[in-house]
Amino acid sequence: MAKVAPPEELVQIEHRPPDKAWMDIPPEFREGRWCYGSKPKDHKIVDFPNPRDWSPLDEDWKLPENWLEIVLEGMRERLHKYRSFRLFMDICVRCGACADKCHFFIGSGDPKNMPVLRAELIRSVYRGEFTKAGKILGRLAGARKLTYQVFKEWFYYFFQCTECRRCSVFCPYGIDTAEITIIGRELLNLVGCNLDWIMAPVANCYRTGNHLGIQPHAYVSMLEFFSEEIEEITGVTVEPSFNRKGAEILFITPSGDVFADPGTYTCMGYMMLFHYLQDLGLDLTWSTYASEGGNFGYFTSHEMAKRLNAKMYAEAKRLGVKWILGGECGHMWRVVNQYMDTFNGPADFLEEPVSPITGTKFENAKSTKMVHITEFTADLITHGKLNLDPSRNDHLKVTFHDSCNPARAMGIFEEPRYIIKNVCNNFYEMPPNTIREQTYCCGGGSGLNTDEYMDMRMRGGFPRANAVKYVHDKYGVNMLACICAIDRATLPPLMEYWVPEVDVTGVHELVANALILKGEKKRTMDLRGEPLPGMEEEEDEEDV
Numbered sequence: 001m002a003k004v005a006p007p008e009e010l011v012q013i014e015h016r017p018p019d020k021a022w023m024d025i026p027p028e029f030r031e032g033r034w035c036y037g038s039k040p041k042d043h044k045i046v047d048f049p050n051p052r053d054w055s056p057l058d059e060d061w062k063l064p065e066n067w068l069e070i071v072l073e074g075m076r077e078r079l080h081k082y083r084s085f086r087l088f089m090d091i092c093v094r095c096g097a098c099a100d101k102c103h104f105f106i107g108s109g110d111p112k113n114m115p116v117l118r119a120e121l122i123r124s125v126y127r128g129e130f131t132k133a134g135k136i137l138g139r140l141a142g143a144r145k146l147t148y149q150v151f152k153e154w155f156y157y158f159f160q161c162t163e164c165r166r167c168s169v170f171c172p173y174g175i176d177t178a179e180i181t182i183i184g185r186e187l188l189n190l191v192g193c194n195l196d197w198i199m200a201p202v203a204n205c206y207r208t209g210n211h212l213g214i215q216p217h218a219y220v221s222m223l224e225f226f227s228e229e230i231e232e233i234t235g236v237t238v239e240p241s242f243n244r245k246g247a248e249i250l251f252i253t254p255s256g257d258v259f260a261d262p263g264t265y266t267c268m269g270y271m272m273l274f275h276y277l278q279d280l281g282l283d284l285t286w287s288t289y290a291s292e293g294g295n296f297g298y299f300t301s302h303e304m305a306k307r308l309n310a311k312m313y314a315e316a317k318r319l320g321v322k323w324i325l326g327g328e329c330g331h332m333w334r335v336v337n338q339y340m341d342t343f344n345g346p347a348d349f350l351e352e353p354v355s356p357i358t359g360t361k362f363e364n365a366k367s368t369k370m371v372h373i374t375e376f377t378a379d380l381i382t383h384g385k386l387n388l389d390p391s392r393n394d395h396l397k398v399t400f401h402d403s404c405n406p407a408r409a410m411g412i413f414e415e416p417r418y419i420i421k422n423v424c425n426n427f428y429e430m431p432p433n434t435i436r437e438q439t440y441c442c443g444g445g446s447g448l449n450t451d452e453y454m455d456m457r458m459r460g461g462f463p464r465a466n467a468v469k470y471v472h473d474k475y476g477v478n479m480l481a482c483i484c485a486i487d488r489a490t491l492p493p494l495m496e497y498w499v500p501e502v503d504v505t506g507v508h509e510l511v512a513n514a515l516i517l518k519g520e521k522k523r524t525m526d527l528r529g530e531p532l533p534g535m536e537e538e539e540d541e542e543d544v
């Protein structure tokens with residue numbers, strides 16, 4: 001793990017503009033602010049270009065001889081293919097409204113992390129290589145040529161953007177710098193410049209259906225282990241079904257929930273909810289093949305995102321289900337909500353989702369046939385279908401972090417809050433300019449949640465952590481809820497660093513704590529094995 005300065009040092013951020021013009025400042029690969037390069041074996045698995053051993057710190061990146069031609073041709077193709085890209089290259093008026101809205105700029109003070117300047121890194125090349133004015137006037141028109149050094153600068157700064165889209169909320173023209181980053185990463189990928197932390201999950205997912213490369217039997221074993229845990233806590237035996245043909249609903253969630261704390265508690269939460277609903281008519285199966293909701297392919301190229309996304313509909317078709325229910329994930333929902341239908345649809349073999357418990361038709365999922373679990377659960381609560389005891393969460397003072405993708409790519413603001421307020425008695429909002437569509441990123445999304453990148457993660461996560469600290473100091477908040485598996489991986493170290501008194505949870509962990517299962521024994525502990533409020537002594541007695 002990269003060494004990170006203590007918080008009191010890291011917070012001394014220099015926001016003064018540098019003395020030189022930005023084009024004259026070469027990229028400096030600073031420790032903790034870049035990620036390891038991708039490995040040849042992973043390139044080979046998905047047939048990606050230029051497999052080789054390399055490091056971003058190397059002088060020679062071992063690019064193909066004609067790299068310049070490949071990248072410029074790739075840019076030309078994309079300027080034709082994506083009207084948004086061409087538009088974003090042309091219309092920025094450099095008003096600066098986005099300049100201070102990026103968490104990486106706030107946390108690092110590096111001007112090239114201002115969204116306007118991040119985009120300018122590629123826009124200047126667009127002008128220099130593709131416009132008449134740029135070709136004639138050069139730097140006077142803000143134009144430059146694509147050089148090896150400029151290419152390295154792209155790598156450094158397009159992997160210092162989490163594609164969170166916060167900046168786009170403030171742009172009067174609707175310029176979405178995340179989309180510019182996505183294209184920038186595609187161009188880097190054309191000559192084999194990618195991250196290990198992105199390519200390894202991509203290759204794993206392509207081989208086994210999930211980012212961690214877990215085989216079907218290991219997936220089943222993990223859920224069986226959770227069943228044992230649930231039985232110990234509740235006395236109730238929960239038996240999920242796998243790969244069951246003819247089930248009504250297929251459930252797909254990020255593998256992070258199955259294999260990494262605290263996501264595992266969220267996974268136990270899903271299992272308990274589904275068990276509870278069986279008696280009310282839920283007919284649902286898990287899949288050990290479509291065993292990943294997330295899509296790291298989206299962090300390399302649209303094409304790779306499409307290839308990995310294809311398994312969702314393929315598995316739904318194979319099992320013959322009516323519709324798909326999706327778990328708490330971030331970018332999974334961006335891909336599902338904004339791309340899946342055109343990537344791999346239309347899914348005419350599926351039906352418009354209807355809750356078998358309440359009869360609610362999820363019209364918003366008419367086209368994708370995929371429903372977000374917070375919509376599903378909020379609907380159950382609205383119809384009074386869940387027997388809940390929110391006091392079981394009384395040891396928690398909860399705030400909610402809107403994960404960037406469900407918030408800005410889907411507009412899921414109310415459902416998680418509605419659920420939390422029904423399963424917890426203590427809920428506090430962070431300041432308005434840090435939540436909902438203005439939410440701050442965790443600092444490690446879009447494949448940047450690596451250990452070697454820790455300095456930048458702590459900087460990028462600083463605005464989010466600062467808002468959490470505010471509600472911690474003011475109301476005693478000790479739990480940060482979210483609906484994203486990457487958040488559940490990135491927020492714990494962020495909290496540990498900036499606000500160590502605050503822990504991280506998924507929403508369905510809170511639901512399961514409050515959910516009263518039929519035939520359960522007297523509950524004394526929550527899903528983490530911690531004593532419930534008022535049960536501390538009973539727990540102690542049991543320990544003796």
Ligand code: SF4
Nearest residue numbers: 092094095096098171
């Ligand atoms: S807010 Fe929009 S138009 Fe203004 S500088 Fe940023 S990207 Fe350009």
Ligand code: SF4
Nearest residue numbers: 102161162164165167
């Ligand atoms: S998309 Fe997010 S990380 Fe990227 S420039 Fe905009 S605010 Fe920064």
